[in-house]
Amino acid sequence: MLGNSPDFPARLRAAGLRPTKQRVALARVLFEAGHRHVTAESLHAEVKATRMPVSLATVYNALNQFRDAGLLREVVVAPGRSYFDTNTGHHHHFYVEPDGELHDFPSEKVTIAGLPTPPKGTRLARVDVIVRVRR
Amino acid sequence: MLGNSPDFPARLRAAGLRPTKQRVALARVLFEAGHRHVTAESLHAEVKATRMPVSLATVYNALNQFRDAGLLREVVVAPGRSYFDTNTGHHHHFYVEPDGELHDFPSEKVTIAGLPTPPKGTRLARVDVIVRVRR
């Protein structure tokens, strides 16, 4: 994937964010490998395991900033827990109900027809499709 | 709509729930008028306004029980807040982003094609479509 250069400081700067040690460490964990789904807690645990000390508050700050900058997408599947998805492209989700696992699936083959027009005075922001499955 | 009889005690019993004063009062507020979207807080405020004292804990208990009994459906649209929908039929939602308004739309005309098969060892539970719009 080109355009996904591993120069994290540059990518952060391009997003209007100062490349601090913590943000670079978080970006590395998030974007170095393939697409990821994380929660604040899981990301905090991961980045601490790399021996870079980062507080939980910073993880929350960074996740919100990365999302606002378009680097991440927030996925709401269950009450009281936010997931962040490093895949910001057009796609949908499987959610495995009891265990909280989340999987992407590409939207290329999915077509949704017959959606009504948005209520007056609003414009469409996004269509989320969540396929809930159980074991 | 037949089968939507206003005999709330009977409906609760049919769902396997004792028709206590509080549950009947909550059912009345929820099911007497047309379809509703409520949160625990909003329902609590409404039922208290009917001069029937009900604690917030009971509202939470009842909402969870009603949902488990199939009387309500839980809709997850935003992190940290659960909406409950008295419309348990097949339909989808508009979510107006900044203000948290939720509107039903019927799924009759909506067709979704090309969904992948569920991951191995899982069965489909439900497909949620949330159309997010902004002012």
Next chain:
DNA sequence: AAGCAGATTAGAACTGTTCTAAAAGCTGCA
């Protein structure tokens, strides 16, 4: 009417997230 399982309650506890104020760090400019 009595007994009992189930329901309600107030308040404490818990979970996930945001806020606060102080310390530290990045950046631009001399």
Next chain:
DNA sequence: TGCAGCTTTTAGAACAGTTCTAATCTGCTT
């Protein structure tokens, strides 16, 4: 390179929404 100034980080407090606890009460069966 050194410094000023603004941004970021941090630990911990605060907060919001939800669940739990243990005592009390209520609807149901007998």
